[in-house]
Amino acid sequence: DWYSSVDAMEELIKHENEIISIFHKYIDFQETKLQKLKEFVRSNEEVLLKAKQNMSQYLGHPINQFKLIQRLIFEQQEAQLINEGHEFLDKILFKPEQFPMFADLEGASKALIRLLDTYQLDINELTQGIIKGFIATQHLNANDCFYIGRVAYLGKNYNICVLWMTEAQNMDKNSYSTFTVFDLLDHLAFCLMKQGNVQEAHELTKQLLQLDQSNQRIAKNLQYYKDALNHNNETVSNIQLLSEDQTRYMEICRHTRKNIPPSVLKRLKCYLWTNGNHPRLLLKPAKVEELWHEPQLLRFHHFVSNSEMDAIKAFGLSKLERSRVSHTRNGAYSDQRISKNAWLPDSDSVATRISQRISDVSELSMETAELLQVANYGMGGQYEPHLDSTEKENPPFFPRIATVLIYLSDVAYGGSTAFTKAGVAAEPIKGSAVFWFNLNRAGKVDETTMHAGCPVAIGTKWIANKWLGLKGQELVRPCLLSPHAKNRLF
Numbered sequence: 001d002w003y004s005s006v007d008a009m010e011e012l013i014k015h016e017n018e019i020i021s022i023f024h025k026y027i028d029f030q031e032t033k034l035q036k037l038k039e040f041v042r043s044n045e046e047v048l049l050k051a052k053q054n055m056s057q058y059l060g061h062p063i064n065q066f067k068l069i070q071r072l073i074f075e076q077q078e079a080q081l082i083n084e085g086h087e088f089l090d091k092i093l094f095k096p097e098q099f100p101m102f103a104d105l106e107g108a109s110k111a112l113i114r115l116l117d118t119y120q121l122d123i124n125e126l127t128q129g130i131i132k133g134f135i136a137t138q139h140l141n142a143n144d145c146f147y148i149g150r151v152a153y154l155g156k157n158y159n160i161c162v163l164w165m166t167e168a169q170n171m172d173k174n175s176y177s178t179f180t181v182f183d184l185l186d187h188l189a190f191c192l193m194k195q196g197n198v199q200e201a202h203e204l205t206k207q208l209l210q211l212d213q214s215n216q217r218i219a220k221n222l223q224y225y226k227d228a229l230n231h232n233n234e235t236v237s238n239i240q241l242l243s244e245d246q247t248r249y250m251e252i253c254r255h256t257r258k259n260i261p262p263s264v265l266k267r268l269k270c271y272l273w274t275n276g277n278h279p280r281l282l283l284k285p286a287k288v289e290e291l292w293h294e295p296q297l298l299r300f301h302h303f304v305s306n307s308e309m310d311a312i313k314a315f316g317l318s319k320l321e322r323s324r325v326s327h328t329r330n331g332a333y334s335d336q337r338i339s340k341n342a343w344l345p346d347s348d349s350v351a352t353r354i355s356q357r358i359s360d361v362s363e364l365s366m367e368t369a370e371l372l373q374v375a376n377y378g379m380g381g382q383y384e385p386h387l388d389s390t391e392k393e394n395p396p397f398f399p400r401i402a403t404v405l406i407y408l409s410d411v412a413y414g415g416s417t418a419f420t421k422a423g424v425a426a427e428p429i430k431g432s433a434v435f436w437f438n439l440n441r442a443g444k445v446d447e448t449t450m451h452a453g454c455p456v457a458i459g460t461k462w463i464a465n466k467w468l469g470l471k472g473q474e475l476v477r478p479c480l481l482s483p484h485a486k487n488r489l490f
């Protein structure tokens with residue numbers, strides 16, 4: 001699919017560029033051909049008219065007979081020629097893998113819905129192509145709004161369905177081409193009813209019946225709404241309320257919990273770290289920023305260089321595959337995680353250098369670390385709240401004592417890493433790395449490290465993950481009995 005990685009969509013721009021130039025060639029070719037055809041038809045028609053004026057006289061002459069036969073042969077040839085010349089289009093038609101599919105459009109619609117929801121965007125601005133002041137090249141038209149509204153309707157996302165359908169309703173009726181006013185009111189009435197707005201649903205259903213008086217289903221619905229209104233029936237509303245976790249996730253993504261309490265703030269520091277005058281760090285100390293105290297979240301600024309980031313992304317682009325959820329390699333594709341990823345082999349010199357750097361600052365053993373994973377998020381790409389580690393060994397997956405999350409890009413809007421239990425978000429800052437322990441000192445999963453990748457609204461988000469294994473840390477970080485023992489890197 002195309003929507004799960006924004007950078008992979010560059011291919012679509014290249015492909016479209018090629019398609020447009022093929023179309024131009026095709027149009028020129030056809031225009032020249034049509035010009036010739038017009039001339040051919042005009043002259044043949046002239047003769048035909050004369051022939052029809054006095055058919056027996058015309059057909060009595062052998063030259064005319066000859067010419068008639070000849071004309072028909074030429075006309076047939078011409079018809080065959082018209083039918084040919086489409087090989088231009090073969091270039092387009094025979095590359096189906098280069099085309100997005102309706103599943104992509106559906107994914108893109110869901111992305112817009114997610115952004116609208118998460119960042120509480122103004123739908124009217126969104127249809128005008130405006131997201132937090134970032135202006136798109138094109139607007140959404142009524143057909144687009146209906147399409148997205150229908151995706152919301154199919155996903156039982158009735159509040160959102162009402163928003164998009166109303167948006168379509170407010171647009172010029174003459175611009176409706178993929179749906180009718182009836183389709184629109186039909187969907188809108190249903191979504192309003194599901195919202196518990198029986199009054200409005202009833203009003204629209206009356207209009208629907210006027211549009212199609214013999215429609216039994218609509219007549220039944222009308223009766224149903226009438227009864228509901230007359231008897232003040234319990235509303236039929238069944239909007240699925242978002243879970244508290246989901247609400248909190250979205251709030252943190254919007255940074256409405258950015259106000260860190262002063263008691264916490266005064267404990268958070270920035271400093272240079274040489275790890276006891278480690279030779280490599282002595283020359284270039286780590287720039288550490290404490291983002292949170294419990295769990296300890298550390299950000300290392302300028303952790304990777306621009307050239308290292310370019311190399312990782314270039315490798316990623318050549319190998320990206322749609323990410324799967326869960327800790328199994330054959331896990332499913334899911335809206336929970338919309339990104340593409342790839343794994344850098346340890347033989348890669350940049351991967352090796354980064355591994356070395358992590359061990360320099362943390363003293364942790366890299367022996368059981370996983371390969372460096374590079375990921376690029378797609379349209380509205382996100383990774384819903386999750387824990388990075390499990391307790392049990394489940395080969396080929398092992399408990400991950402710590403995570404190092406490296407940001408390979410800035411993101412113009414959205415895309416923070418939200419720690420949903422801690423209530424804090426790390427913004428993607430290009431070149432920086434965020435570090436935390438997934439397991440407490442007793443080797444149990446620390447649930448306070450629950451985190452998520454917020455939907456990317458504007459821009460593209462690249463990250464690299466390095467997961468460090470629990471095994472092999474016995475000497476540097478021995479297991480303690482108390483799960484409450486301080487769990488800090490330094």
Ligand SMILES: O=C(O)CCC(=O)C(=O)O
Nearest residue numbers: 383416417452453463465
């Ligand atoms: O993209 C992010 O900010 C978080 C990514 C993440 O949690 C993961 O890949 O496990």
Ligand SMILES: [Fe+2]
Nearest residue numbers: 386387388451
């Ligand atoms: Fe994660």
